[in-house]
Amino acid sequence: MKRRDFLSSALGAAALSSIPHKEAFAADLAAVTRTGGETTLTRAEIKEFADSLTFALLRPGSPRYDSARKIWNGIWDSKRPALIAQCADTDDVINAVNFARTHDLLVAVRGGGHSISGMSICDGGLVIDLSPMRTVLLDLPTKTVRVGPGALLGDLDRETQAHGLIVPAGVVSHTGVAGLTLGGGIGSLMRKWGLTIDNLLSVDIVTADGQLRHASNDENLDLFWGVRGGGGNFGVVTSFEYQAHSFGPTSITGGCVYPMDQARDALEFSFEYSLDAPDDVNVVSGMTMTEDGEGAVFVGVTHAGDQRQAERDIQPLLDFGKPSLKAVQPINFVDQQSAADGRNAHGRRYYIKGRHINDFDPTLLDVLVERWGPAPDRFTTMRFVRFGGAVGRVDSDATAWPHRHANWGIEVGGHWTNPNLSEEYVQWGRDYWDALEPYTAKDFYVNELMDEEQDQVSESYGKNYRRLVELKNKYDPTNLFRLNANIEPTI
Numbered sequence: 001m002k003r004r005d006f007l008s009s010a011l012g013a014a015a016l017s018s019i020p021h022k023e024a025f026a027a028d029l030a031a032v033t034r035t036g037g038e039t040t041l042t043r044a045e046i047k048e049f050a051d052s053l054t055f056a057l058l059r060p061g062s063p064r065y066d067s068a069r070k071i072w073n074g075i076w077d078s079k080r081p082a083l084i085a086q087c088a089d090t091d092d093v094i095n096a097v098n099f100a101r102t103h104d105l106l107v108a109v110r111g112g113g114h115s116i117s118g119m120s121i122c123d124g125g126l127v128i129d130l131s132p133m134r135t136v137l138l139d140l141p142t143k144t145v146r147v148g149p150g151a152l153l154g155d156l157d158r159e160t161q162a163h164g165l166i167v168p169a170g171v172v173s174h175t176g177v178a179g180l181t182l183g184g185g186i187g188s189l190m191r192k193w194g195l196t197i198d199n200l201l202s203v204d205i206v207t208a209d210g211q212l213r214h215a216s217n218d219e220n221l222d223l224f225w226g227v228r229g230g231g232g233n234f235g236v237v238t239s240f241e242y243q244a245h246s247f248g249p250t251s252i253t254g255g256c257v258y259p260m261d262q263a264r265d266a267l268e269f270s271f272e273y274s275l276d277a278p279d280d281v282n283v284v285s286g287m288t289m290t291e292d293g294e295g296a297v298f299v300g301v302t303h304a305g306d307q308r309q310a311e312r313d314i315q316p317l318l319d320f321g322k323p324s325l326k327a328v329q330p331i332n333f334v335d336q337q338s339a340a341d342g343r344n345a346h347g348r349r350y351y352i353k354g355r356h357i358n359d360f361d362p363t364l365l366d367v368l369v370e371r372w373g374p375a376p377d378r379f380t381t382m383r384f385v386r387f388g389g390a391v392g393r394v395d396s397d398a399t400a401w402p403h404r405h406a407n408w409g410i411e412v413g414g415h416w417t418n419p420n421l422s423e424e425y426v427q428w429g430r431d432y433w434d435a436l437e438p439y440t441a442k443d444f445y446v447n448e449l450m451d452e453e454q455d456q457v458s459e460s461y462g463k464n465y466r467r468l469v470e471l472k473n474k475y476d477p478t479n480l481f482r483l484n485a486n487i488e489p490t491i
């Protein structure tokens with residue numbers, strides 16, 4: 001049985017209830033074009049598109065349309081695409097890209113659905129939904145891993161850790177591998193092994209012309225440079241190949257929790273402690289809410305080395321201040337990777353963004369602590385991560401990710417459930433950031449985009465932006481893939 005036939009029968013049977021009924025195609029459909037205009041898709045065009053897909057084409061009224069259009073950040077719950085093409089293989093992706101281009105549709109590309117700024121969903125356009133493509137295939141002799149664009153970090157970690165391997169990625173298990181990788185990929189092992197893109201060996205990508213291309217250090221080198229930090233600007237990636245490393249199944253983690261009256265001191269300590277730490281030491285610090293609705297400060301370390309060295313490296317942290325809690329222990333790495341899942345639950349309304357910090361000015365902490373605090377129905381959160389190590393040893397123009405010189409990253413924001421509070425809390429987030437911006441760099445990690453303007457995106461890419469525009473002109477001159485931290489073509 002051919003692969004597509006197998007998928008048609010296996011996935012098709014599983015998804016039978018979600019395949020649109022004939023009557024769902026009984027009418028033409030109003031849709032939004034690439035540039036925001038109006039268009040109409042005829043019943044015959046939609047039917048032909050649906051027939052070209054192995055899996056499912058959903059439209060308003062289809063079973064599962066409402067769940068399929070929801071992404072992680074509930075603030076975008078009102079967005080209603082005209083069509084959601086759920087792709088099960090590369091041919092489905094090619095057909096979806098060709099359909100979008102032919103009908104000049106607005107397109108959103110969805111991997112794990114964690115775009116904080118809501119870029120993986122749209123109003124009136126076509127969503128290319130890759131969530132059925134969740135395979136993780138290991139090649140043990142070469143320690144390489146091929147990952148489908150719908151895979152989540154938990155899928156990747158579970159498969160690799162079962163064989164004592166790891167691909168350095170993020171820290172919340174329900175985040176998508178695809179979007180995280182294309183933006184860069186920061187996480188708790190990056191100081192030892194670099195960003196996720198530093199461990200990327202190749203991609204298969206469907207560009208705007210509907211061609212499937214392989215990009216690596218040997219083939220389509222320009223494209224390979226661009227997908228390592230340039231986000232989803234150049235096409236739809238259908239497969240990622242990574243170099244894995246021997247690690248686990250436990251990591252040594254250490255951490256201290258402090259009451260809020262020690263916030264400034266503990267956070268300042270985390271900057272000093274992390275500045276000259278060895279590459280094995282990955283420091284994260286921040287403020288979080290406790291169950292009683294109050295705040296607490298934490299400084300945590302994930303250690304990438306052996307236990308004895310970890311205990312030595314973590315000791316200065318354990319000796320600092322008067323923590324209400326302190327511990328150093330081996331933790332199953334897969335469990336550690338899902339420890340923050342609950343605090344980052346799907347469907348809540350999030351306003352969160354990040355910036356880089358090159359030079360640390362301690363008065364930043366006064367502003368942070370002053371404005372941080374509990375509010376009704378709001379979970380307020382912030383964290384610092386230390387870059388450097390292997391991240392900083394790559395040249396700023398070696399990949400599209402230009403922030404190699406950044407010393408720390410800061411993320412600040414909040415989340416809530418009540419939609420009526422969104423306006424107030426989004427404004428709170430914006431005001432908070434207005435107060436923080438004098439202390440941060442202008443560049444930011446594109447995967448922490450929230451409501452930045454286009455000129456901020458180009459400025460953030462710095463010297464790499466010109467080369468990204470050349471690539472965009474070559475591979476996506478009409479800006480079909482525009483719902484992202486956009487590289488605007490100039491032709």
Ligand SMILES: Cc1cc2nc3c(=O)[nH]c(=O)nc-3n(C[C@H](O)[C@H](O)[C@H](O)COP(=O)(O)OP(=O)(O)OC[C@H]3O[C@@H](n4cnc5c(N)ncnc54)[C@H](O)[C@@H]3O)c2cc1C
Nearest residue numbers: 111112113114115119120170171176178179180186232237
């Ligand atoms: C709870 C949470 C935790 C996070 N933790 C981390 C972390 O530890 N480290 C880190 O680096 N980042 C982290 N992030 C940020 C994360 O990297 C981005 O949100 C990323 O975009 C998520 O990828 P996704 O596939 O889930 O997103 P999606 O919303 O599916 O996609 C985001 C964007 O990526 C592009 N895209 C996705 N798939 C493809 C594809 N196959 N081909 C082409 N373009 C594609 C599209 O432009 C899309 O708009 C976190 C985000 C959240 C919400």
